[in-house]
Amino acid sequence: MITGLVRDWRYLNHEMGPYHVESPARLEVIYRMIEEEPDLANLVLIEPREAKEDEIALIHYPSYIDRLKETKGKPRVILDPDTSTCALSYETALLAVGGVLEAARAIMEKRIDNAFALVRPPGHHAEASRAMGFCLFNNVAIAARWLRQQYGLERILIIDWDLHHGNGTQHAFYREKEVLYFSTHQFPYYPGTGSWEEVGEGEGLGFTFNVPLSPGKGDADFLFIFKEILGPIVDIYQPQFILVSAGFDIYSGDPLGGMMVTGVGFAALAGLLLEMARKICDSRLLLVLEGGYSLEGLRSGVKEILFQLSGLKEPPEIEPVISALTKKELEPAFKNLRQYWLKT
Template identity: 45%
Template sequence: MTQTLLLTDPLFLRHDPGPEHPECPERLSSILDLLNMEPISGAERRAPRPATEEELAAVHTQRLRDYLRGLRGRHEVIDPDTLTSPDTYDAAVLAAGASVQAVEEVLAGRAHNAFALVRPPGHHAEPDRAMGFCLFNNVAIAAEAARRQGAERVLIFDWDVHHGNGTQAAFWQRRDVLYMSVHQYPYYPDTGAPFEVGEGPGAGYTLNCGLPGGATDADYGALYQDLFLPVAQAYKPDLVLVSAGFDAHRDDPLADMMLTERGFAAMCTALRDVAESACKGRLVLMLEGGYSLEGLSQSVHACVEVMAGETKDSFPKGVSREAAAALQRSREALKPYWSVLGR
């Protein structure tokens, strides 16, 4: 069995939103360069397959799929943030397929865990709308594939600095997929308030904790300890998926958080421990944002070290007054649904 499977392809480097766009090909090349310079024992790199039409259709409408297919081979502006180049559509289909393949390999026991190192990212893509640098919602497509393959409960954790509105929308009324997000708030895309907890059968199965700018590794640690981990352990997932964006890094130009690569490694350690205790270590990360090339590459490398079993990281102690208040708001919103949070 492969310990940590890394799925990536040169096609991802050919998605080019244009000069000075933050979601640039160098994001991925910087990650791969560091992994080449400092290889990690137990991490094996392979090329992925594209997603099938059925896999895309499990999340996205026919209207959106037809529209995006029509952009193949073209430069196009979907919105001011989301632009295509001639290879973008094929890269997006391959990114979705890599995410599904990562899940397939882990569920089949051929890999202990996996990381889909892909572009374009996905968590802002809604069922009927591409936006926020994203065309297809990679993690949602992967979660649906996991459900078809027999995973009864899928946990999606989103640590990107921007709230994953598309993932939340896909599972808003579902309890077979538990969506958790920690993000800067208020901030783009203006979703992810603590009272957004899902509805109908999915009430209580969306957990949002929005933090003000300046949150540290210790602040994130408090949220994990007192909110996310108790609920995750109570949920007992069959698979843990992570929307792994690294734009909460202290050097990132698009946000105001103060996380370090060790903070990301601590988050990865905590989720790896959940996966080990609940579902035989079944953990899959999908690359989302992160726009400081050094911060991104160092943080991804630190997470792969954790996944491969080379390191374990823990959070520093302490929590700011602002983060504690945000944590309390989220706990109060979710207490009616989760007894582990108290009544």
């Protein structure tokens, strides 16, 4: 497997103040880990570029793009209660989108098999018309629409395992069947969306799939959900490309979350997605960094995933065994699975 990496120190230029959890230190700890890990030295570096305005406009309104552009050079502009910009945020956000697009292009052109875009700011909360929840532009949503436009793909799967529901991504594709959005997230929790009743509308009915979860879910729970709920959907949908909103705030030690996923769990999840991608879409798999606020969680989670993507390690054996209580909690998701995917 040839694995691509988007890694550029300019992604540290965006900062939202000295006490903000979404800090440049998040990427710094990941980049240092990669530098110190000799086995990861042969990952292919993808050169990012600033995305063009018409690419951003695939998802965002021109008025919002202008609003963000106006923050250029200003030391601080407050966009929402927990999202702000500094003088370099606009360029950094363009570079984040452009890095994800270039990784997607490298995969489509078969220069690499899979990739991890280690970028910030994150994107999945960003709506068409506004910044939200530490997110400026919706990197993954733009990439999905760009893949449709550039390569004519008709079935793109977005998997979002971040602790938080990706409201921006869900809304972008709520009425479309060409992009399937599958999210696991703590619920009820920020941003409030993502109940199992949100299933898409019109043409997109059934193509939004939410698995809301109470806190405390660990490696086996996530593996179970990905195998038993996502698995059958993927088999039927046959995506041509898999994008992952990879958040590490489901890590057991994350300060914002209540989930219990470990480094081994991230490895197992990545191993499972690799297998799906290999079987169904020529291995096209692109992970994009979203949240994650434990530096140790980011360091170990990304490391384990990179070992999987590049084939350096075998996926760990984790029995996807869940408690009766969790099984009960997943009943609505299984109901949706039967209603929208397994109808006979």
